[in-house]
Amino acid sequence: MLNGADPIADALGALAAPPPTGLADKVFTAWLAAPSRLGEVFVAFTGHGVQFVRPAETLHGDIDAFAESYRDRFGRPLRPAARAPSGLLPTLRGRPATSLRLDLRGLSEFERDVLTATRRIPAGETRPYGWVAREAGRPRAVRAAGSVLARNPMPLLVPCHRVVRADGRLGDYMFGSAHKEKLLRDERVDLDEVVALARQGVHYLGSDTTGVVCFPTCHNARRIDPAHRHGFRSVGAAVAAGYRPCRTCRPAADATSA
DNA sequence: TGCATGACCCCTC
DNA sequence: GGAGGGGCCATGC
Numbered sequence: 001m002l003n004g005a006d007p008i009a010d011a012l013g014a015l016a017a018p019p020p021t022g023l024a025d026k027v028f029t030a031w032l033a034a035p036s037r038l039g040e041v042f043v044a045f046t047g048h049g050v051q052f053v054r055p056a057e058t059l060h061g062d063i064d065a066f067a068e069s070y071r072d073r074f075g076r077p078l079r080p081a082a083r084a085p086s087g088l089l090p091t092l093r094g095r096p097a098t099s100l101r102l103d104l105r106g107l108s109e110f111e112r113d114v115l116t117a118t119r120r121i122p123a124g125e126t127r128p129y130g131w132v133a134r135e136a137g138r139p140r141a142v143r144a145a146g147s148v149l150a151r152n153p154m155p156l157l158v159p160c161h162r163v164v165r166a167d168g169r170l171g172d173y174m175f176g177s178a179h180k181e182k183l184l185r186d187e188r189v190d191l192d193e194v195v196a197l198a199r200q201g202v203h204y205l206g207s208d209t210t211g212v213v214c215f216p217t218c219h220n221a222r223r224i225d226p227a228h229r230h231g232f233r234s235v236g237a238a239v240a241a242g243y244r245p246c247r248t249c250r251p252a253a254d255a256t257s258a
Numbered sequence: 259t260g261c262a263t264g265a266c267c268c269c270t271c
Numbered sequence: 272g273g274a275g276g277g278g279c280c281a282t283g284c
Contacts, residue, residue: 110281129266133280143266144281150265151282165266172265180265199272 029070030081031063036092036156037183038175042066043092044078045085049101053154058175073153074106091157094123094186102154113137114148121162124187125217125249126194128166134252150174162187168198189217202231204251206243213238218249 031044033056042063044052052070059065067078087100102119104112117135121127133145149160155174161183165171170191173180184191194216197203205221206213209228213235214221232238235251245251 108281133266138280140278141280143264143279146265147263147281148265152265160265163265167267170265174265177265 024079027077028079029074029076031066031070031078032081032084033063034084034089034092037094037186038156038179041092041156043084043088044070044074045081045088046103048105049103050085050088050154050157051103053157055155055175088157096123100157102157107153110136110138110141110144111148114145115152115154115158118149118152118160118163119158121159122219123159123162124189125215125219126162126164126184126189127215127249129163129171130166131215131250131252132163135250139252146171164194166203168195168203197231200231201233204232204235204238206230206232206238206241211243212246213243213251214246215249215251218246220246220248 025047029044029046029051031042033040033042035041036055038055038057040056040061042054042056042059043050044066051074054066054069056066059069070076070078085101087097090097091100102115104115107115113136114132117132120135129146129149130139130142132149133139133142136145138144149163150172152158152160152174155161161173161180163171170177170180170184181191197205197216202216204213205216205224207221207224207228208230209225212220213232230241232241232243235245239245
């Protein structure tokens with residue numbers, strides 16, 4: 001039937017209207033592909049911030065697989081984004097931008113606390129899982145903190161590769177420990193020294209000029225003159241020797257080896 | 259509700 | 272010093 005010849009169709013057509021502004025943003029989550037230190041990554045983000053990151057390689061470059069993975073977890077469909085949110089691209093390249101916002105809605109309080117604590121670990125430094133659990137306010141939930149990081153929705157943006165085992169070993173990583181090692185070496189973490197110290201039972205370094213004891217990768221520890229550097233098995237041992245925990249890296253005062 | 263599951267930790271042997 | 276096992280705790284089913 002020709003347009004205009006059916007009064008009912010005309011009336012229905014008159015009812016059609018563009019969707020209200022912002023409706024699409026309420027229904028869809030935006031996604032884009034971007035370069036990163038793990039190669040190309042797919043990134044999903046809402047108006048509240050970045051929500052989900054996965055390397056294209058782990059999805060065989062299949063954006064449909066990314067969309068399915070995202071929908072399984074967050075229950076929303078994706079649509080392509082026109083541009084990246086502020087701070088995303090430099091942060092993915094290893095230059096953290098303070099303007100980058102993360103969308104942590106939908107996560108449990110514990111998950112948010114673990115991810116927020118992990119985000120505070122500076123590039124080039126590592127912290128043990130026990131440190132993350134303590135900073136998250138649940139000092140005994142070490143294993144649970146590891147479980148949260150195993151499901152980290154935003155690798156690289158939440159630098160879970162900087163969380164390592166208390167005995168000096170790297171521990172596991174969601175994309176394999178080889179990737180974890182590469183990321184840390186790229187950040188100039190001296191993994192060989194950390195392992196060598198751990199073999200000697202040294203998990204903390206103190207300076208006898210400042211009286212401060214740190215994690216070995218803390219930037220304050222790396223500035224200690226070798227002549228004034230002392231290794232400790234535990235913070236307790238360092239405190240007994242007259243040292244105080246570093247206020248920057250905050251090693252646990254009651255820890256035995258973590 | 260209860261049970262199984264882990265990117266852990268630490269003690270013991 | 273390396274392996275094994277028990278403890279731990281948030282989460283998913």
